[in-house]
Amino acid sequence: MNKSALIERIAESTNQPKTVVAEMLKSFIETVTDALQKSDEVAIPGLGKFAVSARAARTGRDPRSGKSIMIAARTVPVFKAGKELKDAVNSTAETVEA
Numbered sequence: 001m002n003k004s005a006l007i008e009r010i011a012e013s014t015n016q017p018k019t020v021v022a023e024m025l026k027s028f029i030e031t032v033t034d035a036l037q038k039s040d041e042v043a044i045p046g047l048g049k050f051a052v053s054a055r056a057a058r059t060g061r062d063p064r065s066g067k068s069i070m071i072a073a074r075t076v077p078v079f080k081a082g083k084e085l086k087d088a089v090n091s092t093a094e095t096v097e098a
Contacts, residue, residue: 057067
């Protein structure tokens with residue numbers, strides 16, 4: 001599902017105009033981004049937690065030349081799914097396999 005499909009689905013389920021839903025989604029993304037830039041966590045019960053994680057510098061390998069290269073340390077966004085989301089996805093996967 002892409003962003004426009006998500007907006008359409010939310011608009012249908014909430015009986016809101018797509019423009020309103022699009023603005024709300026944009027605001028949600030901006031708010032989460034601002035919080036992560038400040039190294040804050042955003043926890044949404046039933047969905048999961050957005051956070052930042054530090055990755056240490058490490059040695060990698062250039063696939064073309066095979067030479068060793070240094071990969072710089074960086075901070076990356078991470079998402080950890082909540083129990084309710086995991087359970088919902090798992091129960092769907094079990095019915096598909098059966």
